Amino acid sequence: MMLFLSSVFTKTVRDNWRGWLIAVICLCAIFLLAMAIYRDIDLGVYQSMPEAFRKMVGIPEEADVGSLAVNAFVGSYGAMVLAAMALAMGSAAIASEEREGTIALLLASPKSRTRVLLSKIAPMALLAAASVLAIWGAIYLSAASLSVSIAGLDVGALMLHLFANSVFYGLLATAVSAWAGSRGAGVGAAIGVMIASFVAVGVLPMVEAAEDLGKPFPWYYFSGGEPLLNGVAWGHVAVLLGASAVLAGAAVVGLNRRDLKAQSVGEGWLKRLRSSPAVRRTIGRLGASARVSSIRAKTASDYQTLLVITALYTFLIQGIMIGPIFAGMSEEALQSMAAYPEAMVALFGGGDASTPQGYYQIETFGMMAPIVVMIVTIAIGAGALAGEESRRTMGLLLASPLKRSRVILEKTGTMVVFAAFMGFVTFAGVALGSAVGGLGLNTGHIAATCVLETLVGLVFGALSLALGAATGRKAVAIFVTIAAGVALHLFNGLTVLNDRLTGWAWLSPFHYYLGHDPLNNGMDWSHAAVLAGLSALLIIISIPLFQRRDLRQAG
Amino acid sequence: MSQQAAIHTESLTKHYGRVRALEGLDLDIQPGEVFGFLGPNGAGKTTTIRTLMDEIRPTGGRASILGMDTHRSSVQIRNHIGYLPGDLALYPNLTGRETITYYANLRGGVDWKQVEALAERLHSDLDRKVGDLSSGNRQKVGIIQAFMRQPEVLILDEPSAGLDPLMQREFQEMMREAAEAGRTVFLSSHALSEVERVAHRVGIIRQGRLVAVETIPGLRSRAMRHVDLVLDTAPQPDLFAAVPGVREVKVSGRHVAMAICGETGPLLQAVAGRYAILDVSTQEADLEEIFLTYYKEDGTGS
Numbered sequence: 013m014m015l016f017l018s019s020v021f022t023k024t025v026r027d028n029w030r031g032w033l034i035a036v037i038c039l040c041a042i043f044l045l046a047m048a049i050y051r052d053i054d055l056g057v058y059q060s061m062p063e064a065f066r067k068m069v070g071i072p073e074e075a076d077v078g079s080l081a082v083n084a085f086v087g088s089y090g091a092m093v094l095a096a097m098a099l100a101m102g103s104a105a106i107a108s109e110e111r112e113g114t115i116a117l118l119l120a121s122p123k124s125r126t127r128v129l130l131s132k133i134a135p136m137a138l139l140a141a142a143s144v145l146a147i148w149g150a151i152y153l154s155a156a157s158l159s160v161s162i163a164g165l166d167v168g169a170l171m172l173h174l175f176a177n178s179v180f181y182g183l184l185a186t187a188v189s190a191w192a193g194s195r196g197a198g199v200g201a202a203i204g205v206m207i208a209s210f211v212a213v214g215v216l217p218m219v220e221a222a223e224d225l226g227k228p229f230p231w232y233y234f235s236g237g238e239p240l241l242n243g244v245a246w247g248h249v250a251v252l253l254g255a256s257a258v259l260a261g262a263a264v265v266g267l268n269r270r271d272l273k274a275q276s277v278g279e280g281w282l283k284r285l286r287s288s289p290a291v292r293r294t295i296g297r298l299g300a301s302a303r304v305s306s307i308r309a310k311t312a313s314d315y316q317t318l319l320v321i322t323a324l325y326t327f328l329i330q331g332i333m334i335g336p337i338f339a340g341m342s343e344e345a346l347q348s349m350a351a352y353p354e355a356m357v358a359l360f361g362g363g364d365a366s367t368p369q370g371y372y373q374i375e376t377f378g379m380m381a382p383i384v385v386m387i388v389t390i391a392i393g394a395g396a397l398a399g400e401e402s403r404r405t406m407g408l409l410l411a412s413p414l415k416r417s418r419v420i421l422e423k424t425g426t427m428v429v430f431a432a433f434m435g436f437v438t439f440a441g442v443a444l445g446s447a448v449g450g451l452g453l454n455t456g457h458i459a460a461t462c463v464l465e466t467l468v469g470l471v472f473g474a475l476s477l478a479l480g481a482a483t484g485r486k487a488v489a490i491f492v493t494i495a496a497g498v499a500l501h502l503f504n505g506l507t508v509l510n511d512r513l514t515g516w517a518w519l520s521p522f523h524y525y526l527g528h529d530p531l532n533n534g535m536d537w538s539h540a541a542v543l544a545g546l547s548a549l550l551i552i553i554s555i556p557l558f559q560r561r562d563l564r565q566a567g
Numbered sequence: 568m569s570q571q572a573a574i575h576t577e578s579l580t581k582h583y584g585r586v587r588a589l590e591g592l593d594l595d596i597q598p599g600e601v602f603g604f605l606g607p608n609g610a611g612k613t614t615t616i617r618t619l620m621d622e623i624r625p626t627g628g629r630a631s632i633l634g635m636d637t638h639r640s641s642v643q644i645r646n647h648i649g650y651l652p653g654d655l656a657l658y659p660n661l662t663g664r665e666t667i668t669y670y671a672n673l674r675g676g677v678d679w680k681q682v683e684a685l686a687e688r689l690h691s692d693l694d695r696k697v698g699d700l701s702s703g704n705r706q707k708v709g710i711i712q713a714f715m716r717q718p719e720v721l722i723l724d725e726p727s728a729g730l731d732p733l734m735q736r737e738f739q740e741m742m743r744e745a746a747e748a749g750r751t752v753f754l755s756s757h758a759l760s761e762v763e764r765v766a767h768r769v770g771i772i773r774q775g776r777l778v779a780v781e782t783i784p785g786l787r788s789r790a791m792r793h794v795d796l797v798l799d800t801a802p803q804p805d806l807f808a809a810v811p812g813v814r815e816v817k818v819s820g821r822h823v824a825m826a827i828c829g830e831t832g833p834l835l836q837a838v839a840g841r842y843a844i845l846d847v848s849t850q851e852a853d854l855e856e857i858f859l860t861y862y863k864e865d866g867t868g869s
Contacts, residue, residue: 302661304669404656407622408712411650412673413642562623565613 098182103198331441335449389473398480603762659698
């Protein structure tokens, strides 16, 4: 008897391979670009950075072009992306089918739950392995085509760690979801562990007495042995894979012992938690309780949990934390930062990296801040029309005496308010971080940058809204927007790197975000107007696109 | 013109590429009428309803509700409509009460006494999350939101899906009451028995075309039924074949089985003149057989 059910296995692969492929392509493209840039810059700056910070972003001590590019872009971003892909897939394995109500029919076949679950886990490992192999190849191809030497690096060792790490988070999410019957629980737990351990492994060694405290965190077994330089840490890999096996076993036990849910969102453990009044009050404040007084209010309550999480992350990690880190850097580090090549900095939006403004730009505003705002705006924008159509709730919503345009505008209203809130939170975090670190950033300039950040987030939120309005398909709305965002951000960086492209900078919305260097120069109202106008245009276009079209009938 | 039609369609047509979902539909439904819209799966019932609701737009023809064009005046129309979509989807994370509140607020409020009364009538627990409800109980939430504002026109797409027989009866009573109060009910269904109990008239649709519109007595008079007779002695088969509307006569001893179109009175009279009838049972023809009756006469069959 085959342990895996080939039909379940095949379907799971078929449902998921595109996502992995896109992730791998994006990673490889960014990696290639990064390597090209690192090749042309003075790397001295990295040696002079505080050790803890270097560790956190994955930069080894004797950095050269190859190790920097591989470690920073594959060893850190890549590890997170692959872990995220795996945990998204693992959490969906059973919980999504329960939610959709398809689990009953699946398990009506004369196959045990164990085999069904294993047949859904195995594709995750397969896709992770395939992705790691593809990245491995891409690293060698990039190095060869850019004539960068990676001779001294044990790329294979890193790849093995990468694989084990990805599978670990995937199975962590699987196990939690299998016990809780809720996808959200699995995703939340795995992401929580991932971020907490990533930060802990980076930050704890900064404190001398706490150096060993990183060891309980899973990320330590991925990066702690610096496999790229030191080769495979077999003990570490064994810990990750062993833990993965234990989690897989736990998932099997968890799924077998509990009642299946009938097309439900009732999260058992969550419900039990909620029955405690104190918890209910807290959750109510966080926004998990539904508000239904209007479309705007309901949209707000639907996305409030997301908003709170992203806002906290932005405020603490992207805002406050950066100030003290910059303040803690040595004089030499600052000086060498002044020698940062313009091209490198330009990729992150420009600015002098030895100044607090430039540093905040690189760490916060260049990429992370707009990404976080976009997570919120794209979620709302894509969910607004395409989301309701996919869930087939749009028909009844539009049975009320409202124009379709009104539905769009109400939901857009929430998107604007949330984006503005994210901008405000960034402002508060950065202003506080600047105060704590004594960096003396101009408050007005921070505010201006945050306004532009809000606006650039809105542009992409509005784009996903328009795509949803045109197609009614949530996947199209989300993935096309993300692809456009990545492409336009890279393009914006390239316009600075390549003189021939400079004249085309106006094409990318990101040009109007940091192109004028608002942290140093303050507000450029014409740029703000372009971003606001573009957002408004996309929202206005959405109205006829949606109004003229037949609603889709099924998801 | 005597009275403005509650729902009116004129050669309403909807094509999806080559698929002709709806072809030249003409309907006139009067206020206070319960109109049964009967057809097999995929006949075009839901397409018609989605067009009436302006969810999709006709390829040709037009439709109006209460005299207003369903596309141009769709927003005003929806003030007067209660709608229950087929294959109902609600927000699983809301309770029934929150769901009702949401839709009620979008219509400018609701009389909660009315909602409570409906909930009580349908034994619906509004405090549970919709996602935790069985499909029948979810359907009740949908029915409540359709009826709660006592709309002039009710458009119900397969409304009794998932309801138990007791609830179906209660729900049929609600539709009857609505019609008695002068409101119009457009009821799509594939169950003749349900439509028969509440509808005044029935429209039969098949492959996107309206095959017939009949009153219930008219439908009965034309509908085919199976009749089984047990007689005191073995009869002559010619006797039955001579009665108008009788087909497919099978005699086996004292048992006679046949199909009959129209009323059974003439048959019984003819038989009772010659034999003693010991037992009679009649069985309604199923929907497909009724379609076939109309289909053959309509001449549009394939």
